[in-house]
Amino acid sequence: MDIQNVSLFQSFSSLDVYHSNSDEPLPAVVIIPGGSYNKIMERDSERVAITFASHGFQAFVVRYPVVEHKDYQAAKSAVAQAFDHIVAHADELDVDVNRLGILGFSAGG
Template sequence: MEIKNVPLAEPYSSVDIYHSQSDVALPGVVIVPGGSYNKIMERDSERVAITLATHAFQAFVVRYPVLEHKGYRAAKRALAQTFDYLVDHAAELDLDPQRLGVLGFSAGGQLAAAYSNQPATKAKFVGLGYPVIRPLIDQRMGVTTEDVSQLVTKQTPATFMWGSIQDQLTPYLDHLAVYAQALAKQGVPFELHEFSTGGHGIALANKYTSIVNYDRADEHMAKWFPLFLDWLQQLKF
């Protein structure tokens, strides 16, 4: 595997590329980590990318502006530029751009959802883990965002979502339930798993991510990942 970082036009932004050599073009996933726009969480980034690579995906992590450079619109531009770069360089990355999707966690889920609803989106599928949907914690995060459920149209890509009923940062009724309702109203295919255990910011919920996440793991909630892979297989990705 070749791992490299490519700067983006948006200041203080880049994309980490985990390129698996392949004799056929592989599907790809752009990972958008969480971190409340204050950091790029390791639990949601390289460990998820490497795990996806073991399942024959080209994996990418977008590093959008955080801390003193943070901004919701700047982060959205960084994500759009990431997709543009990957599609333009698909051949050299052994990537099939028609099977390229986005996977976002927490605040990264908000960005992933926003990008997937852009008219010119290049995302063919969407994964949202305990996402921020409504701008209810903007003050806490120090940014001004938007209600991404209001952006959903009939053209929104098929979406897989999961969370925990124990999540107190992005409670189900305020976020995932709202987005699921918006998708249903527009007739967008989606799958939703709301686990009875686990919590917010738990990433893969297994030992591999718990090492960098205060030993936070949950065997039951960890089932979101094989469910996600099975969902993608059903969609022929």
């Protein structure tokens, strides 16, 4: 598995990519962790992404603006940009865009 971080256009936002090595497109899940806009809950992010990746998914974690930068509209924009990035780079990310889902926890729900 290859893990990388991609900056999004939305300020204070990024996308963690948990790329399962694959020769064919896999289903994918975009994970939006909770944290009451005060922090990104690690228990809702890396641990969940690795679990999905170990079960044949490409997994992604959206890191949206929190604490003094928190803003619901900015968080929604970060999620939309994450999906745009995944779809635009589906071939290199080995993602089957017809099997792309979302999973949110607490504020990320």
